[in-house]
Amino acid sequence: MGAPLLELDRVSKRFGSVVVAESLSLTVRTGDALGIVGPNGAGKSSLFSVISGDLAPNSGEVRFDGRPVNALGAAARCRLGIGRTYQVPRSFEHMTVFENVLVAAGRGGGLAGRPAAELAAAVLEQTGLRVEANRPAARLGLLQRKRLELARAIATRPRLLMLDEVAAGLTDPEVRQLIEVVNGVRREGVAVIWVEHVVRALVGVVDRLICLAGGRFIGDGSPAEVLASPEVKEVFLGTGYGVGDTPGGGAGR
Ligand SMILES: Nc1ncnc2c1ncn2[C@@H]1O[C@H](COP(=O)(O)OP(=O)(O)O)[C@@H](O)[C@H]1O
Ligand SMILES: [Mg+2]
Known part of the structure; x- marks a missing residue:
C-alpha cells in the first residue's frame, strides 16, 4: 500500500441550494487507481475542480502529499503534481x-x-x-x-491524474486503446482517479470504485462489489448508464 497522496477531509461544496459534496472524506494513495461513477449533475466534475483548485470548497481540507493545498491556486497545484482533464476540452x-x-x-x-x-x-x-x-x-x-x-x-x-469522461463517445477499439494509454501511465507510478459513465473502460483500469450521488459517496470497494450494490444500482436506474454495462457484461473486454 502506497503513501497517502490525496486526502479529502470532510470536504463540502454547494452551489446555492445544490449540494454536490457533503462532508466527503477520501484517501488516494500512490499507485491507486480509483473510478468514480454517479448520475449526471451529481458533482463529479465539481469534485475534480475542488481538488485541482479551480473551485474552492465551502468547508473541509484538501491535502496533497501530506500538505494542505486549499490556499493554492490551480497552477500551483498542477506544479505539485495534480493533473486533470476537463470534460469540455x-x-x-x-x-x-x-x-x-x-x-x-x-x-x-x-x-x-x-x-x-x-x-x-x-x-x-x-x-x-x-x-x-x-x-x-x-x-x-x-x-x-x-x-x-x-x-x-x-x-x-502529474503524480495524480484525474480523468473526466475521456471515454465518452468513443468506439470499442478506441476505448481499448485508451485503457492501454491509461494503464501505461499507471505503470509509471501515477495515481489515477477516473470519472466515467463508460463502465467497461473503467473496469479495464481501476481496482477501486466509488459512486457519488446526493453529495455522498455510496459504496467503496472493488468495481464488481460496488456495481452489484442495490443502492448503487438504484442510483443508476433510469440514467441509461451502468445497467448492462457491468464487468462480466462482456462489452469491450
Ligand atoms: N460553477 C457552477 N456554478 C453553479 N452551479 C454549478 C457550477 N458547476 C456545476 N454546477 C452545478 O452543480 C451540479 C453538479 O455539476 P457537475 O459537477 O458538473 O456534475 P457531474 O460532473 O457529476 O455531472 C449541477 O447541478 C451543476 O449544474
Ligand atoms: Mg461532469
Whole structure:
C-alpha cells in the first residue's frame, strides 16, 4: 500500500441550494487507481475542480502529499503534481497539437527547451497523436480532442491524474486503446482517479470504485462489489448508464 497522496477531509461544496459534496472524506494513495461513477449533475466534475483548485470548497481540507493545498491556486497545484482533464476540452484552439502539449510540459511540467520538446513528442506518441502534431487544435475531431486533453494532462507530469469522461463517445477499439494509454501511465507510478459513465473502460483500469450521488459517496470497494450494490444500482436506474454495462457484461473486454 502506497503513501497517502490525496486526502479529502470532510470536504463540502454547494452551489446555492445544490449540494454536490457533503462532508466527503477520501484517501488516494500512490499507485491507486480509483473510478468514480454517479448520475449526471451529481458533482463529479465539481469534485475534480475542488481538488485541482479551480473551485474552492465551502468547508473541509484538501491535502496533497501530506500538505494542505486549499490556499493554492490551480497552477500551483498542477506544479505539485495534480493533473486533470476537463470534460469540455480546454486546448488552445489556434495552436497546433504539439504546441498545446508543449505548453503543458512547460507550465505544468516545469520543463523548458529541449527536454520540454522531447516530453511533448513522447506524450504525442503515447497518446496516438503523433500524426496530428502540426494540426491546429480547432481542426480536430472528437476522438483526437479527447486524446489531446489527455496528452496535455500527461505532459504536466502529474503524480495524480484525474480523468473526466475521456471515454465518452468513443468506439470499442478506441476505448481499448485508451485503457492501454491509461494503464501505461499507471505503470509509471501515477495515481489515477477516473470519472466515467463508460463502465467497461473503467473496469479495464481501476481496482477501486466509488459512486457519488446526493453529495455522498455510496459504496467503496472493488468495481464488481460496488456495481452489484442495490443502492448503487438504484442510483443508476433510469440514467441509461451502468445497467448492462457491468464487468462480466462482456462489452469491450
Ligand atoms: N460553477 C457552477 N456554478 C453553479 N452551479 C454549478 C457550477 N458547476 C456545476 N454546477 C452545478 O452543480 C451540479 C453538479 O455539476 P457537475 O459537477 O458538473 O456534475 P457531474 O460532473 O457529476 O455531472 C449541477 O447541478 C451543476 O449544474
Ligand atoms: Mg461532469
